[in-house]
Amino acid sequence: MTCKICGYESEEISKSIGVCVNCLRKNPKEALKIAHKSHQKWRKLIGLPLKPPKEGIKCSICVNECKIPEGSSGYCGIIWNKRGRLIPITGNFDRAYLHWYLDPHPTNCVAGPVCPEKEHRGFYNLAVFFAGCNLDCLFCQNIEHKYMIKNGSIDPFEGILIGSKELADIAMRSRVSCVCYFGGDPTPHSPYAIKTSREVIKRAEKIGTTKRICWETNGLENPNMMREMARLSLKSGGIVKIDWKAYTPSVYEALTGINGEKALQRIKENVALITSMDNRKEPPLLVISTLVVPHYIDEEEVGGIARYLAQLDPDIPYILLAFAPQHLMHDIPNTSKKQMENVYNAAKKEGLKRVFVGNIWLLR
Numbered sequence: 001m002t003c004k005i006c007g008y009e010s011e012e013i014s015k016s017i018g019v020c021v022n023c024l025r026k027n028p029k030e031a032l033k034i035a036h037k038s039h040q041k042w043r044k045l046i047g048l049p050l051k052p053p054k055e056g057i058k059c060s061i062c063v064n065e066c067k068i069p070e071g072s073s074g075y076c077g078i079i080w081n082k083r084g085r086l087i088p089i090t091g092n093f094d095r096a097y098l099h100w101y102l103d104p105h106p107t108n109c110v111a112g113p114v115c116p117e118k119e120h121r122g123f124y125n126l127a128v129f130f131a132g133c134n135l136d137c138l139f140c141q142n143i144e145h146k147y148m149i150k151n152g153s154i155d156p157f158e159g160i161l162i163g164s165k166e167l168a169d170i171a172m173r174s175r176v177s178c179v180c181y182f183g184g185d186p187t188p189h190s191p192y193a194i195k196t197s198r199e200v201i202k203r204a205e206k207i208g209t210t211k212r213i214c215w216e217t218n219g220l221e222n223p224n225m226m227r228e229m230a231r232l233s234l235k236s237g238g239i240v241k242i243d244w245k246a247y248t249p250s251v252y253e254a255l256t257g258i259n260g261e262k263a264l265q266r267i268k269e270n271v272a273l274i275t276s277m278d279n280r281k282e283p284p285l286l287v288i289s290t291l292v293v294p295h296y297i298d299e300e301e302v303g304g305i306a307r308y309l310a311q312l313d314p315d316i317p318y319i320l321l322a323f324a325p326q327h328l329m330h331d332i333p334n335t336s337k338k339q340m341e342n343v344y345n346a347a348k349k350e351g352l353k354r355v356f357v358g359n360i361w362l363l364r
Contacts, residue, residue: 001013001014001015001018001331003018003019003020003023004018004019004034005019005020005023005027005030005031005034006019006020006022006023008020008022008023010295011332011333012294012295012296012332012333013295013332014138014328014329014331014332015331016035016038016138016328016329016331017034017035017038017138017254017255017296017329018034018035018037018038019031019034019035019254020295021251021295021296021298024248024250024251024254024296025248025250025251025300028249028250031250031254032250032253032254035253035254036257038138038328039136039138039257042136042328043136043257046146046147046150046151047150047151047152048073048075048077048136048146048149049066049072049073049074049075049077051075052064052065052066052074052075052258052259053066053067053068053069053072053074053075054066054067055067055069056068056069056070056072056081057081057084057085057086059074059079059086060222061079061134061187061188061190061191061221061222061225062076062134062187062188062220062221062222063134063220063221063258063259063262063263063266064076064134064220064258064259066079068080068081068086069081070083070084073089073152074134074188075134075136075258076132076133076134076185076187076188077089077131077132077146077149077152077188078097078131078132078149078188078189079188080152088188088189088192089131089132089149089152089154090154090161093191093192093195094163094164094192094195095161095162095163095164095192096130096161096162096164096167096189096192096193097130097131097132097148097149097154097159097160097161098128098129098130098131098159098160098162098183098189099129099158099159099160100126100127100128100129100162100167100170101127101129102124102125102126102127102173102175102176103124103125103126103127104121104122104123104124104125105117105118105119105120105121105122105123105124105125105177106118106119106121107125107127109125109180109214110216110241110243110287110289110319110321110358111214111239111241111283111287111317111319112319112358113317113319113354113356113358114239114282114283114284114287114317114354115239115283116212116237116282116283117177117178117212120177122175123175123176123177124173124175124176124177125176125177125178125179125180126170126171126176126178126179126180127180127182128167128179128180128181128182128186128193129142129145129159129182129183129184130145130181130182130183130184130185130186130188130189130193131145131146131148131149131154131158131159131183131184132145132146132148132149132183132184132185132188132189133145133146133183133184133185133187133188133218134185134187134188134218134220134258135185135218135220135245135256135257135258136256136257136258137245137255137256137257137327138254138255138256138257138327138328138329139255139291139293139323139326139327139328139329140326140327141291141324141326141327142182142183142184143326143327144158145183145184146184148184164192164195164196164199165199167196168196168199168200168203171196171200171211172200172203172204172211176211177210177211177212178211178212178213178214178238179196179197179200179211179212179213179214179238180214180215180216181193181214181215181216181217182215182216182217185217185218186215186216186217187217187218187220187221190221190225190229191225193215193229194225194228194229194232197213197232197236198232200213200236201213201232201235201236204236210236210237211236212233212236212237212238212239213232213233213235213236213238214233214238214239214240214241215229215233215238215239215240215241216241216243217229217240217241217242217243218242218243218245218267219242219243219244219266219267219270219271220263220266220267220270221270223266223269223270223273226240226270226273226274227273227277230273230274230277230285230286231277233285234277234278234280234285237283238283239283239284239285239286239287240274240285240286240287241287241288241289242267242270242271242274242286242287242288242289243288243289243290243291244267244271244288244289244290244305245290245291245297246260246290246296246297246301247264247300247301247302247303247304247305247308248260248300248301248304249261249263249264251296251297251301252264254296255293255296268308271286271288271308271309271312272312274286275312275313275316278313284315284316284317286316286317287316287317287318287319288305288309288316288317288318288319289318289319289320289321289358290302290305290318290319290320290321290343291321291323292320292321292322292323292335292339292340292343293323293329293332293335294323294332294333294334294335294336294339295332297343298339298342298343299342299343299345299346300346301343302320302343302346302347303343303346303347303349303350305318305347306318306346306347306348306349306350306351306352306355307350307351309350309352310350310351310352314351314352314353315353315354316352316354317354317355317356318347318352318354318355318356319356319357319358320340320343320344320347320355320356320357320358321357321358321359322334322335322340322357322358322359322360322361322362322363323335323362324359324362333364334362334363334364335362335363335364336363336364337363337364340357340363344357
C-alpha cells in the first residue's frame with residue numbers, strides 16, 4: 001500500500017487508514033481526513049452514528065460526551081435518547097445485552113502474567129462480553145460486538161438480555177473465582193456492571209469467599225465511574241486492565257475514530273487516578289496493554305506510553321500484545337518479532353520494570 005500523502009510504500013500500511021504513521025504525526029489534519037473515511041463508511045453500513053453526536057441530551061458516561069438527539073443513539077450504539085431520557089438499548093440499566101461463558105483457568109487473560117488466578121486450576125473466570133463500544137477501532141479483534149446491535153436493534157441470536165441479579169447468580173457458582181467484563185467495552189454498560197459487581201461482592205462477603213472483579217476497558221470512562229470500578233476491583237482483589245491504543249493523538253484517532261486529544265487526556269487522568277488508589281502490592285490493581293499494530297504502533301508510541309507510566313509508578317505491568325489481521329485492517333500482516341523486540345526494548349528503556357509480551361504465537 002502507498003501512503004496517499006507522501007507516497008511511502010509498505011505492506012504494513014492499511015488501505016483502511018490510507019496514510020503512513022509519519023504523515024499522521026507530521027500532517028495530522030490532512031491525514032485524518034483520509035483515515036476518517038473508512039470509519040464513516042463502515043459505520044454507515046452498520047447503522048451507527050458516523051461521529052459522536054452533538055445536538056441533544058448530553059451523556060457523560062465516557063469521554064465522547066455525546067449529545068444525543070431524540071430517537072437516536074450515542075456513538076456506542078448502546079445509549080439512546082427515548083422521549084427525552086437517556087436509557088440503554090435494553091430499556092433500563094438493570095439489564096444488559098451480552099453473552100457470557102465460563103473460561104477455565106488459566107484463561108487467555110490480558111493480565112495473565114500477573115493474574116493471581118492463573119494457577120487456580122479447576123476454577124473459572126466468568127467472562128462477560130458486552131455488546132457495543134465507545135470506540136470504532138479499525139483493527140478490532142472482537143468486532144462481533146457491533147453486529148450484535150446492527151441498525152440499532154438487538155439480535156436475539158447473537159446475545160442475551162440478562163438482569164444484574166441473574167448475572168450475579170451465575171457469578172456465585174462455587175467454581176467461579178473471578179468476573180471479567182469486556183466486549184466491545186464495558187463502558188456503555190458500566191452502570192449495570194457496577195450494580196452487578198456490588199451484588200457479587202456483598203454475597204461473597206456473606207459466605208466468606210473471594211470473587212475478584214476485573215475489567216478490560218479502553219479507559220475512557222467518566223473518572224467518577226472509573227473510581228468506582230477501580231474501588232470494586234481493589235476491594236475484591238481484581239484488576240483494572242486498560243487497553244491504551246496509541247500515544248500520539250492523531251495516531252489514536254486514526255485507529256479508533258474518536259477525538260485523540262480528548263481520549264489521551266482522559267486515559268492519562270484515569271490511569272493516574274487508579275494509581276493513586278492502589279495501596280496493595282499484589283495483585284496489581286492496574287495493568288496496561290497495547291496491541292502492537294504493524295507500522296502504526298512503533299517505538300515512539302510504546303515509548304510515550306511507557307514514559308508516562310514509569311513516571312507514575314515503574315512497577316505498573318505493561319503487556320504488549322501481538323496483532324493478527326482483523327476487521328478493516330485485514331490487509332496487513334501479523335506483528336513481526338523484530339517490531340515486538342523494538343517496542344519491548346523501548347518500554348524497558350523508559351524505566352518500566354514489568355514489561356511482558358502476550359500472544360507470542362502470533363508473531364511472524
